[in-house]
Amino acid sequence: MDLVIIKYNAGNIQSVLYALERIGVSALVTDDYEKIQSAGKVIFPGVGEASSAMRYLKEHKLDTVIKNLQQPVLGICLGMQLMCAHSEENDTTCLGIFEEQVKQFAPPAGENGKGIKVPQIGWNNIFNLKSALFSELPENSYCYFVHGYYAALGEHTIATADYIQPYSAALHKNNFYGAQFHPEKSAKAGEQILKNFLSL
Amino acid sequence: MLCKRIIPCLDIKDGRTVKGTNFVNLRDAGDPVELGALYAQQGADELVFLDITATVEKRKTLRELVNRIAHHINIPFTVGGGISSVDDVSALLQNGADKISVNTAAFKNPQLIQDLSKEFGSQCVVLAIDTRQEEDGEWYVYLNGGRTKTEARCFDWAKQGVDLGAGEILLTSMNHDGTKQGFALDITRRLATQLPVPVIASGGGGTMQHFVDVFEQAQADAALAASIFHFKEIAIPELKGYLHDKQIAVRL
Numbered sequence: 001m002d003l004v005i006i007k008y009n010a011g012n013i014q015s016v017l018y019a020l021e022r023i024g025v026s027a028l029v030t031d032d033y034e035k036i037q038s039a040g041k042v043i044f045p046g047v048g049e050a051s052s053a054m055r056y057l058k059e060h061k062l063d064t065v066i067k068n069l070q071q072p073v074l075g076i077c078l079g080m081q082l083m084c085a086h087s088e089e090n091d092t093t094c095l096g097i098f099e100e101q102v103k104q105f106a107p108p109a110g111e112n113g114k115g116i117k118v119p120q121i122g123w124n125n126i127f128n129l130k131s132a133l134f135s136e137l138p139e140n141s142y143c144y145f146v147h148g149y150y151a152a153l154g155e156h157t158i159a160t161a162d163y164i165q166p167y168s169a170a171l172h173k174n175n176f177y178g179a180q181f182h183p184e185k186s187a188k189a190g191e192q193i194l195k196n197f198l199s200l
Numbered sequence: 201m202l203c204k205r206i207i208p209c210l211d212i213k214d215g216r217t218v219k220g221t222n223f224v225n226l227r228d229a230g231d232p233v234e235l236g237a238l239y240a241q242q243g244a245d246e247l248v249f250l251d252i253t254a255t256v257e258k259r260k261t262l263r264e265l266v267n268r269i270a271h272h273i274n275i276p277f278t279v280g281g282g283i284s285s286v287d288d289v290s291a292l293l294q295n296g297a298d299k300i301s302v303n304t305a306a307f308k309n310p311q312l313i314q315d316l317s318k319e320f321g322s323q324c325v326v327l328a329i330d331t332r333q334e335e336d337g338e339w340y341v342y343l344n345g346g347r348t349k350t351e352a353r354c355f356d357w358a359k360q361g362v363d364l365g366a367g368e369i370l371l372t373s374m375n376h377d378g379t380k381q382g383f384a385l386d387i388t389r390r391l392a393t394q395l396p397v398p399v400i401a402s403g404g405g406g407t408m409q410h411f412v413d414v415f416e417q418a419q420a421d422a423a424l425a426a427s428i429f430h431f432k433e434i435a436i437p438e439l440k441g442y443l444h445d446k447q448i449a450v451r452l
Contacts, residue, residue: 121323122205123205187275
């Protein structure tokens, strides 16, 4: 099996599977570490809460498996946050693949913060695109975000988004990629990003 | 910059899209999957599917429909109608829904909102509120598709819902629904500016200027409409171009 989606206690796994089907690619959804290790490419999706997701990964020894993968890996949303060093969400130590820290969105105090909603829900533009993951994607393409926590900007940032402050919309280090937005729900732009990941 | 969202709503009855005026006089508006895919292609930011005939025996049909939608739609979508348990939601999410909306069942059992947000996250739980302004000037919550009046005030219930974990409010003004006379700006503004979650305004959108008003004056995070899109009175690309020209952040 070439493409594997890691199955764990987080949502939106079906959405990723269907998005891949729409671009003509089949994938295996599994938590079997041998199948994950032998896959050509791995997607690590997720909508959920950091500490319970990390606990699940550890219990199933998936934490070590994911950290040691050599093939291209794409973490999505919570998946990307779990690949960072630490998340403020219930003070969770994460996988530490990216050194970036995951922080909670905090609307500015006073009048400036009025009307700023957390979590961020909706379409936001991504810019400073610096990766083959974004081939053929124009600067300021719109992607769909749903998140209350964000990865700070850092040396691994390959795309930036701005909500309350600029933050990492995507990260890249060696064979590991992460997207804070949901390519599987980001219309044509998201489809292009998934295609780009598949041709890495 | 985070965009304002345009959300076509597809009311589903017996597997078809329908649309009425002030919640009655239903007209057929086509196949929901085809319509949804068309809207996604035209630049809709999200879709809402409301099963207005949801009953126990129809739940399986709804799951199958959700599964078909999920296979064809590349933008987020919300499913509502007759959802009253964690199991209902689990089944819909497994079939590819991104969010679910609860209405009557949540009002009768507010604990449901807490249970759902704990299990699936707040981002997944949309609290739909049908509200009508009465002669005393107050906005009251209505249940059962607008058929049953309650004594609860719209703002109080919305706030309680958010405190319990609802991640978005879908606010429908029954006074405005189907009239094409504009959205309910005052109650929408009150919720949108005073609650810490996004508010989707629904009911009354008839012209492109109505959408400008609901975003600028009422500070809505998203606007939902049905018949103007189904009956091709306003095309989504044209609407988004208009909003863009008015300096409203939209995804083009």
